Amino acid sequence: MSTVIKTFKKTELNTDFEVRSxxxxxxxxxxxxxxxxxxxxxxxxGILFGIILVKSEVxxxxxxxxxxxxxxxxxxxVIGSAIVVGxxxxxxxxxxxxxxxxxxxxxxxPKKFNKGQxxxxxxxxxxxxxxxxxxxxxxxxxxxxxxxxxxxLFSAIIGTWVYGFLREKLPH
Amino acid sequence: xxxxxxxxxxxxxxxxGPLIGLTVPVxxxxxxxxxxxxxxxxxxxxxxxxxxxxxxxxxxxxEVWNLFFAGGILLGGMISAFFLxxxxxxxxxTRLATELAGYGVTNTEGLVPKDLFNWESLLxxxxxxxxxxxxxxxxxxxxxxxxxxxxxxxxxxSNLQLPSLIxxxxxxxxxxxxxxxxxxxxxxx
Numbered sequence: 001m002s003t004v005i006k007t008f009k010k011t012e013l014n015t016d017f018e019v020r021s022x023x024x025x026x027x028x029x030x031x032x033x034x035x036x037x038x039x040x041x042x043x044x045x046g047i048l049f050g051i052i053l054v055k056s057e058v059x060x061x062x063x064x065x066x067x068x069x070x071x072x073x074x075x076x077x078v079i080g081s082a083i084v085v086g087x088x089x090x091x092x093x094x095x096x097x098x099x100x101x102x103x104x105x106x107x108x109x110p111k112k113f114n115k116g117q118x119x120x121x122x123x124x125x126x127x128x129x130x131x132x133x134x135x136x137x138x139x140x141x142x143x144x145x146x147x148x149x150x151x152x153l154f155s156a157i158i159g160t161w162v163y164g165f166l167r168e169k170l171p172h
Numbered sequence: 173x174x175x176x177x178x179x180x181x182x183x184x185x186x187x188x189g190p191l192i193g194l195t196v197p198v199x200x201x202x203x204x205x206x207x208x209x210x211x212x213x214x215x216x217x218x219x220x221x222x223x224x225x226x227x228x229x230x231x232x233x234x235e236v237w238n239l240f241f242a243g244g245i246l247l248g249g250m251i252s253a254f255f256l257x258x259x260x261x262x263x264x265x266t267r268l269a270t271e272l273a274g275y276g277v278t279n280t281e282g283l284v285p286k287d288l289f290n291w292e293s294l295l296x297x298x299x300x301x302x303x304x305x306x307x308x309x310x311x312x313x314x315x316x317x318x319x320x321x322x323x324x325x326x327x328x329x330s331n332l333q334l335p336s337l338i339x340x341x342x343x344x345x346x347x348x349x350x351x352x353x354x355x356x357x358x359x360x361x
Contacts, residue, residue, distance in 0.1 A: 034203075039240040041202050046244015047251065049195050054252035055179070056188030060283040062264045065272075068351030071265040077185030078192065079325060085193025086330025093197060100204045107204060108331055111318065117339040120316025121324075125346015127309025129355055130302050132284070134321040135314060136209040138307075139242050143249020146284040148291050152307035159311025160213040164227035170316065 034102075053140045061132030068129055114172040120163075127156075180256050195322075196330055205237055208323030210314035212242040275359035288359075298361045317342070 053059050058078055066072035092098065093106050100106055128134055131152055133141060138156060141149045163170075199205040216239070218232035264280050272280070277287045293299035314320040317339045319328060325343065328336020 036236065038203075039237045042199070042205070042237045042240040043244035043247070045195065045198055045202060046241040046246075047248040048244075049192070049241075050245035050248020051252050051256065052183070052188050052191045052248075053245070054249055054283070055183045055256060055258075056185065056192075057182050057262065057283060058188065058192075059249075060262065061285050061289070062262065062268065062280060062283075064347075065351055065355075066265050066268055068347045069265075069268060071267055074185050078189040079321070081186060081189030082193035082326050083329050085190045086196040086326055087332070089193065089197035090330050093200060098201065100201055102203065104204050106200045109206060110331075111324075111328055111333040111335040113335040113338065114318075116316045116318060117324075117335050118342050120313045120318070121339040121342025122313070122346035123309050124313025124317055124320065125343045125348075126350040126354070127306045127311075127313055128321075128343060129347045129350035130306030130358070131310055133310070134209070135213060135310065136242075136245055136320070136322055138310070139209070139245040140249035140252075141284055143246040143251075144253040144283060145250075146282075146289060148289055148294060148303065149284065151294060152289075152303045152310075155304045155307030156311030156314075157213050157216050159308040159313070160210075160315045161217045161221060161225075161228075161311075162308075163312045163315040164214070164217060164225045165223075167225075167227050 049136070050140045050143060053137055054144060059133060059137035059140045059144075064128065064132040116170070116172045119171065127159075176256075180258055182258055182262070192326065193330070196327055199241075203237060206323070207327040208238070208319055209242060209245070210311075210320040210323060211235065212238045213311050214315060215239055271356075272359075275356075277359070296361075298358060301358050301361075313346075 056074075056078055057063050058075065063072065063075055067075035090108070094108075098106060124134075131138070133149070133152070135156065138149055138153045142153060196207045199207050214228070215232045215235050218228040218230060222228035261281055262283065269280060272278070272285075277285055279286045288298070288302055290299075294303060310320075314323075317324065319336070319339065321340075321343065324336040324339040329340060
């Protein structure tokens with residue numbers, strides 16, 4: 001009986017990982033079982049990230065329109081310098097084999113190409129131009145008191161759900 | 173000028189960009205997590221309405237850190253609005269201001285244009301397209317692409333992933349096309 005349960009558990013875990021890895025954005029390789037409240041450190045990181053998004057006006061609909069009209073360097077400067085710092089950070093982490101605070105080796109997930117990055121990328125671009133926000137800024141905009149953006153966020157959740165529903169039928 | 177006054181000003185790109193870039197190693201070091209926000213929308217679907225769809229049948233509780241992070245972004249927005257908000261009006265490019273005025277969008281205060289995004293206009297065609305349609309495209313498109321600005325443009329390119337560069341180029345092409353060709357038509361409604 002116990003063997004049966006063990007095998008069952010094992011298969012369940014494996015399929016779960018397979019489903020998760022279908023989407024490279026959604027793989028969390030940390031195998032540690034941490035208590036729920038240990039996640040509060042990510043809330044703290046989110047608070048800092050949210051403050052940066054608001055104070056740099058990255059969540060401004062106007063800044064996004066300026067970016068897509070080539071009327072301001074601001075957004076290009078923000079995204080470009082973020083990438084430069086990201087590249088250097090990842091290089092340092094790999095070079096010195098820096099571990100997480102739990103002592104785990106840091107794992108980088110390579111992304112596989114599929115056509116979804118083109119079709120989905122274009123569709124997201126359309127939505128970005130309309131709402132002036134990507135998913136992170138949607139949360140931050142609601143926080144600043146733009147309560148109607150709750151509707152936009154809800155619609156984004158519906159959009160995600162519809163993608164999941166149609167996934168098998170869409171070209172990838 | 174004291175610290176609070178100084179921090180209340182809009183932050184220039186060379187301060188904000190590197191800080192956003194540092195989010196990448198911070199999340200790795202805090203718990204081996206890949207920076208990305210749009211996955212949180214998938215986890216919400218998996219938690220609330222998996223409906224037997226294989227894409228949502230996974231143990232979302234293992235990814236709950238992402239929801240804590242997204243909740244933090246919301247709190248960060250609140251803190252900025254209550255304690256750190258800039259008393260001066262947001263400066264926008266005069267060409268954009270003129271163009272928007274032509275569509276009757278004259279209130280450029282704040283970060284979200286109140287003339288376009290408000291509860292009253294939610295039931296108008298324009299409001300529905302911008303808020304409901306735009307939101308849908310953000311959710312559908314990011315998941316189809318496998319990530320958003322944070323997951324692909326910042327995290328993916330930082331890890332020198334070609335698919336992320338392709339995705340980011342498509343975000344920009346889509347945005348340029350819609351902002352310049354389609355959005356003016358919608359704003360005229």
